Amino acid sequence: MKPNVLIVEDEEKLRRVMELRLSGEGYEVTQAGSAEEALSLAPRADLILSDLRLPGMDGLKLLELLRRQNGMAPVILMTAHGSVGAAVEAMKLGAADFMEKPFSLDHLSAVVRKAIEVRTLRDENRQLKEELGRRYEITNIIGRSRAMQEIFAIVMRVAPTRATVLLAGESGVGKDLIARAIHHNSPRADKPMVKINCTALPENLMESELFGYEKGAFTGANVSKPGKFEQADHGTVFLDEIGDVPPQIQVKLLRVLQEREFERLGSNKTLHIDVRVVAATNQDLRAALEQGTFREDLYYRLNVVPIDIPPLRERREDIPWLAEHFVKKLAPDAGAQVEGITARAIEKLEQYPWPGNVRELENVIERSLVMARGTMLDADDIRLESARQFKAVAGDFALPSGMTLDQYEQEIIKQALKKADGNKSQAARLLGLTRNALRYRLGQMGMES
Numbered sequence: 001m002k003p004n005v006l007i008v009e010d011e012e013k014l015r016r017v018m019e020l021r022l023s024g025e026g027y028e029v030t031q032a033g034s035a036e037e038a039l040s041l042a043p044r045a046d047l048i049l050s051d052l053r054l055p056g057m058d059g060l061k062l063l064e065l066l067r068r069q070n071g072m073a074p075v076i077l078m079t080a081h082g083s084v085g086a087a088v089e090a091m092k093l094g095a096a097d098f099m100e101k102p103f104s105l106d107h108l109s110a111v112v113r114k115a116i117e118v119r120t121l122r123d124e125n126r127q128l129k130e131e132l133g134r135r136y137e138i139t140n141i142i143g144r145s146r147a148m149q150e151i152f153a154i155v156m157r158v159a160p161t162r163a164t165v166l167l168a169g170e171s172g173v174g175k176d177l178i179a180r181a182i183h184h185n186s187p188r189a190d191k192p193m194v195k196i197n198c199t200a201l202p203e204n205l206m207e208s209e210l211f212g213y214e215k216g217a218f219t220g221a222n223v224s225k226p227g228k229f230e231q232a233d234h235g236t237v238f239l240d241e242i243g244d245v246p247p248q249i250q251v252k253l254l255r256v257l258q259e260r261e262f263e264r265l266g267s268n269k270t271l272h273i274d275v276r277v278v279a280a281t282n283q284d285l286r287a288a289l290e291q292g293t294f295r296e297d298l299y300y301r302l303n304v305v306p307i308d309i310p311p312l313r314e315r316r317e318d319i320p321w322l323a324e325h326f327v328k329k330l331a332p333d334a335g336a337q338v339e340g341i342t343a344r345a346i347e348k349l350e351q352y353p354w355p356g357n358v359r360e361l362e363n364v365i366e367r368s369l370v371m372a373r374g375t376m377l378d379a380d381d382i383r384l385e386s387a388r389q390f391k392a393v394a395g396d397f398a399l400p401s402g403m404t405l406d407q408y409e410q411e412i413i414k415q416a417l418k419k420a421d422g423n424k425s426q427a428a429r430l431l432g433l434t435r436n437a438l439r440y441r442l443g444q445m446g447m448e449s
């Protein structure tokens with residue numbers, strides 16, 4: 001697009017000469033011989049060259065009106081020789097530059113080129129600022145880091161579709177929150193979002209929970225009952241901890257994802273449903289693929305739109321904003337008079353590695369609010385409980401002497417099982433493994449019961 005230069009000059013000959021020169025240099029030139037013409041042409045100009053003395057209107061008055069018509073276009077005034085005083089006055093009123101008549105055409109070219117350059121730079125700068133300012137915002141989800149901004153952009157793009165989303169990230173990074181945001185920003189928002197925690201369900205119950213059952217399907221099935229998928233028809237199913245789904249249910253999930261159909265337990269009537277599936281995992285599913293505990297075909301069906309939420313320690317820029325958010329959100333409930341958080345407190349939070357991610361930050365703020373006495377949460381109010389534990393891990397790390405890695409792993413697994421009273425799901429969670437991955441390891445250790 002050619003920049004538009006408006007020449008305002010009552011002397012027709014001068015106007016023509018200027019026009020020839022400037023259009024020869026690739027500008028689109030419009031001409032005005034009077035103030036009225038100038039004002040009507042001003043809005044589409046990128047740059048205005050205006051005579052300071054026009055019949056019918058004082059030059060400074062015209063300048064003011066031109067600036068009002070088009071605040072973006074710089075105005076360069078052409079002044080009579082020796083009228084520097086008026087020119088200075090004009091600059092004060094917002095003229096970008098002035099040229100004393102008579103001027104050479106080369107001088108004209110140079111002044112115009114410079115003004116257009118400055119104008120372009122200024123435009124680019126403003127555009128950049130606007131882009132930086134146009135952050136993606138999702139209600140109640142805080143994220144100024146680049147990683148979170150990208151996630152918000154993906155969420156807004158996929159939410160309106162039925163595409164399956166796989167959320168991955170450590171515990172407490174905000175997978176539930178993002179899953180809900182996807183549902184709420186989708187056309188399914190007024191239909192239910194049904195969450196299924198795959199870890200919490202014992203294997204034999206999971207199938208009937210998911211797909212429902214008919215009366216008499218098993219002992220105790222006195223009435224028929226729809227499953228979660230049926231409840232979520234036209235809405236969203238959120239499969240949390242997808243890595244914990246046992247193999248025989250993985251097959252059925254695959255069919256739901258591929259065909260959107262299934263049967264209730266004890267029924268041979270095929271049901272068709274319209275659901276959007278969002279799944280989440282805090283373990284590395286690819287590792288589960290390699291170990292064969294998670295079906296590859298199911299993984300690819302789930303991984304249509306992968307969203308990896310990085311741990312908080314990898315996006316520390318978010319910490320101040322999150323801290324502020326939690327203070328505002330939690331202070332009323334904590335009965336605290338706290339209105340904000342000090343820079344020192346923020347610094348302390350920024351240095352901590354946050355193994356429990358945003359959830360831990362939220363808990364720390366909540367606890368600190370209860371302790372706080374002033375109106376600002378200060379560094380001393382903040383207790384980071386697991387700090388010591390973390391340091392121990394971060395220090396020199398070596399296997400206990402005389403132990404092999406395998407033996408050590410077995411020992412840790414045994415301890416986890418003991419801590420979890422033999423509950424494998426819970427032990428797996430303590431170890432950061434899927435239940436299936438734990439089962440696999442136990443099998444290798446000859447401990448699978």
Ligand SMILES: Nc1ncnc2c1ncn2[C@@H]1O[C@H](COP(=O)(O)OP(=O)(O)OP(=O)(O)O)[C@@H](O)[C@H]1O
Nearest residue numbers: 140141142170171172173174175176177282358359
């Ligand atoms: N970006 C964020 N902005 C505001 N609050 C957040 C954000 N991320 C997480 N939270 C808050 O932190 C807590 C933990 O988040 P959430 O339950 O979504 O984590 P998760 O990844 O599902 O964890 P888990 O794997 O343990 O289920 C919630 O209270 C949530 O509201």
Ligand SMILES: [Mg+2]
Nearest residue numbers: 175176240280
């Ligand atoms: Mg969760």
